[in-house]
Amino acid sequence: MSAKYYYLSIIAYKRGVHWQTNKEKPYHWLLFIRKGDDVRTADQGIAHQLHGMPGGFHYDGPENILDINKPVAKFLEVDIGRVPCEQLDAVT
Numbered sequence: 001m002s003a004k005y006y007y008l009s010i011i012a013y014k015r016g017v018h019w020q021t022n023k024e025k026p027y028h029w030l031l032f033i034r035k036g037d038d039v040r041t042a043d044q045g046i047a048h049q050l051h052g053m054p055g056g057f058h059y060d061g062p063e064n065i066l067d068i069n070k071p072v073a074k075f076l077e078v079d080i081g082r083v084p085c086e087q088l089d090a091v092t
Contacts, residue, residue, distance in 0.1 A: 005083060006082065009031070009080060010029060010030070011030050011031075012074075012075045012077075013028040013073045013075055015073065016073075032077075033047075033083055044064075044065060045064075045068065
């Protein structure tokens with residue numbers, strides 16, 4: 001029997017342009033652990049991300065995400081690793 005894994009990705013979102021400078025804002029980044037029937041393509045999972053602004057970031061803990069494709073501003077996604085299913089509690 002082979003081990004089952006959840007895939008870990010880093011995802012970037014576009015945040016639009018700054019209202020005053022009209023320059024594109026920096027990307028928003030999050031780490032995402034895919035869960036579901038097909039762990040390679042599942043849209044649901046657990047996200048780890050920082051919220052706030054420079055000088056005032058905070059981490060609220062893991063977030064359950066039902067559809068990683070929302071908001072539609074998702075720009076880039078790269079698989080960076082795997083988490084064995086039996087070790088999921090260590091990263092959530």
